[in-house]
Amino acid sequence: MASLLGLVSLVTVSLVSVLVFRAAFLYKPLPAPKSCINMHNHDNISLSQDPQILKRFIGALNIPTISYKVHTYDAPEMTKFIEYIEKSYPAIHGSPLITREIVANYSLLYTVKGSDPKLRPYMLTSHIDVVPAVKELWDSNPFKAVIKDDGYIYARGTMDAKHLVMAIFEATEFMIKKGFKPRRTYYMAFGHDEEVLGLDGAQEIAKILKVRTKTYDKMEYVIDEGLVISETKFPGLPYNIGLIGVAEKGYLSVKVTATGAVGHGSMPPPMTAIAKLSTVLSRFHANVMPSFLGEGVEREMFEIFAAYASWPYKLIYSNFWFFKPIISYVMSNNPTLNALVRSTTAVTMVHGGTKENVLPDSAWAILNHRIHQAQSGKELMELDRQLINDDTITMELSSPINEPGPVSPYCDDCSGYQTIKHSLLQVFPDTVVVPSIFLAATDSKWYTNLTDSIYRFSAISVELEEMKCFHGHNERLSVKNYEKLINFYHHLIINSDEPILNYKSKQHDEL
Numbered sequence: 001m002a003s004l005l006g007l008v009s010l011v012t013v014s015l016v017s018v019l020v021f022r023a024a025f026l027y028k029p030l031p032a033p034k035s036c037i038n039m040h041n042h043d044n045i046s047l048s049q050d051p052q053i054l055k056r057f058i059g060a061l062n063i064p065t066i067s068y069k070v071h072t073y074d075a076p077e078m079t080k081f082i083e084y085i086e087k088s089y090p091a092i093h094g095s096p097l098i099t100r101e102i103v104a105n106y107s108l109l110y111t112v113k114g115s116d117p118k119l120r121p122y123m124l125t126s127h128i129d130v131v132p133a134v135k136e137l138w139d140s141n142p143f144k145a146v147i148k149d150d151g152y153i154y155a156r157g158t159m160d161a162k163h164l165v166m167a168i169f170e171a172t173e174f175m176i177k178k179g180f181k182p183r184r185t186y187y188m189a190f191g192h193d194e195e196v197l198g199l200d201g202a203q204e205i206a207k208i209l210k211v212r213t214k215t216y217d218k219m220e221y222v223i224d225e226g227l228v229i230s231e232t233k234f235p236g237l238p239y240n241i242g243l244i245g246v247a248e249k250g251y252l253s254v255k256v257t258a259t260g261a262v263g264h265g266s267m268p269p270p271m272t273a274i275a276k277l278s279t280v281l282s283r284f285h286a287n288v289m290p291s292f293l294g295e296g297v298e299r300e301m302f303e304i305f306a307a308y309a310s311w312p313y314k315l316i317y318s319n320f321w322f323f324k325p326i327i328s329y330v331m332s333n334n335p336t337l338n339a340l341v342r343s344t345t346a347v348t349m350v351h352g353g354t355k356e357n358v359l360p361d362s363a364w365a366i367l368n369h370r371i372h373q374a375q376s377g378k379e380l381m382e383l384d385r386q387l388i389n390d391d392t393i394t395m396e397l398s399s400p401i402n403e404p405g406p407v408s409p410y411c412d413d414c415s416g417y418q419t420i421k422h423s424l425l426q427v428f429p430d431t432v433v434v435p436s437i438f439l440a441a442t443d444s445k446w447y448t449n450l451t452d453s454i455y456r457f458s459a460i461s462v463e464l465e466e467m468k469c470f471h472g473h474n475e476r477l478s479v480k481n482y483e484k485l486i487n488f489y490h491h492l493i494i495n496s497d498e499p500i501l502n503y504k505s506k507q508h509d510e511l
């Protein structure tokens with residue numbers, strides 16, 4: 001008994017000392033991160049100096065470029081948007097350096113020609129289309145943008161994702177007007193059906209670029225819509241967190257259908273089709289799937305957190321392997337953080353019944369899954385089958401399975417990642433920048449054959465709370481964020497234009 005006690009206390013003491021020892025190397029939290037790229041002596045773009053910038057953004061938001069389902073979108077509004085862009089940016093559309101192509105009638109591909117053909121091109125991308133909006137749920141008309149006293153612009157598309165489209169145009173227009181002549185070619189690509197898979201837009205743009213960039217083995221990098229700078233602090237971390245999506249989750253929508261006896265509502269069987277389906281759907285809550293925390297890039301994320309965190313969180317983050325279950329439990333209680341932990345499940349559509357006094361023959365619902373890197377669509381469907389556990393209920397794919405994407409490089413001298421990271425730090429200093437998984441899907445899934453360096457990042461700084469704006473009502477973006485977003489692209493284009501610096505040779509923060 002005594003020897004067992006001795007053994008237990010020996011193991012306990014050695015475990016605690018390992019934990020503390022590992023953390024001891026990180027005992028002093030690092031100072032706030034700074035960009036290693038010298039601030040170029042170029043001026044920033046200011047909305048107060050050019051009020052037309054905000055007017056152009058509002059004009060773009062007011063065009064309801066809605067996509068509804070595959071191959072179904074508001075075509076006349078898409079055409080109106082293209083004409084609006086052409087009218088709004090005369091320097092871009094009049095420059096001999098820039099060519100515009102309209103792809104598949106409504107998508108846009110701009111080429112900003114560089115002078116040095118040896119430099120591999122990069123691409124700034126986003127999408128023109130927006131999801132529909134239920135006007136009754138909004139405080140103001142979702143397609144009549146308003147700037148309220150709180151300093152926010154309210155309209156559909158402010159965060160997903162016309163802010164990126166217009167900010168890229170504003171940065172480029174500003175630089176062309178100033179006589180900027182890039183050395184490195186860059187593309188600006190805007191699909192018109194990203195919200196409905198991008199089959200008509202981005203997929204076609206990718207085919208064109210595959211041929212056009214064949215002389216390079218791959219593009220330098222692609223940056224698309226994605227994660228953000230979180231003003232919501234992580235415990236023990238006194239800085240905002242800039243999350244750069246180095247991979248995106250997969251996409252799987254499953255249609256489940258229950259059937260039942262048809263008849264008169266006055267003589268119901270024990271369970272109607274709708275009741276049967278409801279019983280099954282109640283099992284599909286957001287975190288029903290297993291946690292895979294630690295099997296993605298979040299390990300690296302916590303390593304970086306540890307370097308900046310104060311005690312005792314430094315101890316926790318630097319021993320992520322030991323504290324993983326606790327961290328997973330805490331993250332699972334927040335919808336956004338939970339999406340980093342596991343494959344998510346959302347019942348997003350349900351349908352059944354024709355009349356209040358008629359027993360329906362069937363009822364169906366959609367399970368919208370986002371697949372974690374550690375899982376496959378097939379595995380997820382098997383878990384669905386086990387949860388349904390009723391052979392009378394059928395399951396079928398509502399759209400093709402899009403498996404989790406490849407992980408883009410994020411090392412110290414990975415030029416695309418580092419250029420984005422340090423451009424971010426120039427506009428949002430004192431931000432801890434980490435690689436992360438993007439929780440949703442983007443058009444960039446079509447660009448994986450153009451480069452292995454695809455990053456999903458929208459340079460806006462928001463509280464986690466604001467995540468519900470995406471596809472929700474009262475979608476909004478602060479005027480300050482829009483100005484910073486334009487300057488992020490301004491810095492990114494400048495920083496990308498020099499031969500991408502090898503960051504190992506530069507004095508840069510410890511990361």
Ligand SMILES: CCCCCCCC/C=C\CCCCCCCC(=O)N[C@@H](CCCCN)C(=O)O
Pocket residue numbers: 160194195196197198225226227228230232233234241243251336337439440441442464467470
């Ligand atoms: C300290 C950690 C804090 C974590 C913060 C995470 C922040 C999350 C940031 C952004 C998430 C918002 C999601 C925006 C999605 C935009 C893209 C989109 O809507 N894509 C669609 C495409 C659908 C294609 C197929 N139907 C989608 O994913 O539904």
Ligand SMILES: [Zn+2]
Pocket residue numbers: 131160195471
């Ligand atoms: Zn969206």
Ligand SMILES: [Zn+2]
Pocket residue numbers: 127160161194225
């Ligand atoms: Zn989007």
